[in-house]
Amino acid sequence: MRLEELQWFVTLAETEHVTVAAAELKVSQPTLSRALARLEEQAGTPLFDRVNRRLRLNAYGHIMLEHARRSIAEMHSAGDRIAALLDPDRGRVRLAFLHSLASWYVPEQLRRFRDAVPGIGFELFQGPAHEITQRVLTGQADLAITAPRPDGAGVVWRGLYVERLCLAVPPGHRLATRARTRLSAAAGEPFVALAERYGLRQVTDELCAEEGLVPDIVFEATEIPTMEGLVAAGFGVAVVPVPREDAGPTRSVHVALTNRGAKREVGLVWQRDRPLAPPARRFVDFLAGP
Incomplete structure (x- = not known):
């Protein structure tokens, strides 16, 4: 299964509609349907229930969706880390943050950091604490700025301010x-x-x-x-x-x-078992110090 087709599956799982997903992905419906059939054959089971010409992600599909998102995130992370090693002043940081920090703290820190390191870009997501922490754990975000400190041993915490x-x-x-x-x-x-x-x-x-x-x-x-x-x-x-x-x-x-x-306490979290790519590590050090 190609990485591109995994992304097709994620889009189809999110829309649960072949026509909508095909239009969003700019591929033909037959091409998308064949890719889904190959993935279901590899999985050994249907990943969707067909209901009145609509798709409904089933229990097997939810498992596949979780791992597909993680695989896509890992491949993007690998590309980012390789690019950062080739040029440590360039790359991308996938940053998630609280709604309540969107109007002042995060924009101000991004402005300061981009003034210092203009070659590093950001992919941003804002949401509630449980959702942005989950994005870190599934590899969809490199870092999250959140509060309070999340429970569990899966993330590293670095306090920023109270x-x-x-x-x-x-x-x-x-x-x-x-x-x-x-x-x-x-x-x-x-x-x-x-x-x-x-x-x-x-x-x-x-x-x-x-x-x-x-x-x-x-x-x-x-x-x-x-x-x-x-x-x-x-x-x-x-x-x-x-x-x-x-x-x-x-x-x-x-x-x-x-x-x-x-x-x-507002702080940074990142996944404990996955090394930070150099751009993300640089942003952590910029916000919280070494």
């Missing part, structure tokens, strides 16, 4: 006039939070558990600005990072939290 957390409340709220408070003061309040698998939600849940607080979560968002907007509109309170001084005005009020655990 972000304090605060309680966002609506204007005129009973806690809005306080300079600081413990999270327990928000007992009985409706909460706006991120979805359960998001990193900041994990930190929030830990803070609540330490306080013996069972939050009444009225809405689960996917981004912090959405949380802030709903808090300002009076939907509830939320645990969010302390706004930066240059971030501009917000309509919610931010009250410092005195809980010791009211912080999240």
